[in-house]
Amino acid sequence: MSDAHAPYDALLLLSFGGPEGPEDVVPFLENVTRGRGIPKERLAEVGQHYFLFGGVSPINAQNRELLAALRADFADHGLDLPVHWGNRNWAPYLVDTLREMAADGHRRVLVLATSAYANYSGCRQYRENLAAALTALREEGAPGAAELRVDKLRLFYNHPGFVEPMIESTLAALESLPETVRAGARLAFTTHSIPDVLADTSGAPADPARSTPGGAYVAQHREVARLIATAVAEATGVVDRPWELVYQSRSGAPHIPWLEPDICDHLEAEQAAGAAAVVMVPIGFVSDHMEVKYDLDTQAREKADELGLPVARAATVGADPRFAAAVRDLVLERAARERGERVGPCTLGALGASHDVCPVGCCPAARGAAPAAAGEDWIN
Structure with missing residues (x-):
């Protein structure tokens, strides 16, 4: 090889x-x-x-x-x-x-x-x-x-080598909860919040006629969340366990709309709705870096403790x-x-493999544009 x-x-x-x-x-x-x-x-x-x-x-x-x-x-x-x-x-x-x-x-x-x-x-x-x-x-x-x-x-995001470790860590987090609340625990799949305008144009090239419109960021996360939730239901036998895609680590000005709900607001809503417990699953992050350690393990856990809501956090793939x-x-x-060889990409779920070469203007910035390598709009 x-x-x-x-x-x-x-x-x-x-x-x-x-x-x-x-x-x-x-x-x-x-x-x-x-x-x-x-x-x-x-x-x-x-x-x-x-x-x-x-x-x-x-x-x-x-x-x-x-x-x-x-x-x-x-x-x-x-x-x-x-x-x-x-x-x-x-x-x-x-x-x-x-x-x-x-x-x-x-x-x-x-x-x-x-x-x-x-x-x-x-x-x-x-x-x-x-x-x-x-x-x-x-x-x-x-x-x-x-x-x-x-x-x-x-x-x-939808390669088995990314999804399957997250399934395993979600099951481990569920298992870490007290047995009395385990069956009633809900899943909160977390990722970095981004401005709505960037979410709406994610995956979209400058010429919309060349591809489907944006919204890829949310769609891809929801697909990973669905894959994990389905596997967890099969493994635990709890087929109607509620789950949501929620967000964390917002850093923008208050007047600019960003993706919501925030994880802490979501925990409040879950506690008010009678959730027995919540498992936070950070599908938006590859490793347990600061935004996981602080925003989830510190801030979100403090909020859960304040609410009296049992929580657990799944590990990232690392x-x-x-x-x-x-x-x-x-x-x-x-x-x-x-090399010009035909090869079938390895993916899970319904979205298929993303492109190898980004089309012109793919995932544009909210303001302006800069040259971007590894895409159709870059001359090597």
């Missing part, structure tokens, strides 16, 4: 990044909010939830675990494909990683972004980051940068071997198609 990855010669794990000490918090948030004119005093306020955890976000450690899992899986299956790691907002920075990869002789690079769903922040913005990094390297004359090409792996195997499967699938 040593050449099964051809024409690709490396995989890049591309993630958000996070601070690794108290002194990193404000500079990290400055990177995240660059161009918005937010004063340092406000950033220090916003960073308080990082300080509760010693100024360290779990995300970098979790990416190191995933990096190790991918390398181990590839080696175990004879896939001689180097795996590198770069971040959008903290070290190792994307541009530095790409510079090293180009200098090492890599020319065709596949990219795994640690976001499973169609939307601007989780897909197109990463492609814009790639385009900006490639442009910067070419302008500085970095060795090999002119020949470096990147392609992004398709969205993996570095689960099944997820590492799914990435290998996506690599081989994309490589085969690049």
Whole structure:
């Protein structure tokens, strides 16, 4: 299988990044909010939830675990494909990683972004980051940068290697509840809230005639939630267990509509409706990083305690071997198609596989546009 990855010669794990000490918090948030004119005093306020955890976000450690899992899986299956790691907002920075990869002789690079769903922040913005990094390297004359090409792996939200670990962790969370409330527990599938306008245009290209209209972000999450809820019903015998898709981690101005309901508001509604318990299932996140640890394990749990509502939280997929195997499967699938071979994509549910190459203007930003690599509107 040593050449099964051809024409690709490396995989890049591309993630958000996070601070690794108290002194990193404000500079990290400055990177995240660059161009918005937010004063340092406000950033220090916003960073308080990082300080509760010693100024360290779990995300970098979790990416190191995933990096190790991918390398181990590839080696175990004879896939001689180097795996590198770069971040959008903290070290190792994307541009530095790409510079090293180009200098090492890599020319065709596949990219795994640690976001499973169609939307601007989780897909197109990463492609814009790639385009900006490639442009910067070419302008500085970095060795090999002119020949470096990147392609992004398709969205993996409905791959069995992502869904099946979430089914298992949801069942484990249910099992952790007291037996007296287990059968009456409801499921709250959580993901990052985004502005309504970005949700409405997610998955939509600039020319609507070329594809179905937007709304992919919510539709894809609801499909994953349905798959998990159906499997949980089959495993537990509770066929009418209520579930909802809810949101967390809103960060926008109050006057701008964002997806709702918020998880804490949902817990209040569930308690008022007589729910015996709630299992929070963070299907919108690949690992147990800060938005899971703080927004669910801290804020939502405090709200549940205040309400006297038993809650449990399912684990994310993290570095689960099944997820590492799914990435290998996506690599081989994309490589085969690049070679002109017909290959059936591995998916669960009714939505099928997402596109390999994003159409022009896919998942547009609310304001303006920037060049985005790994799509039809980018010239390598």
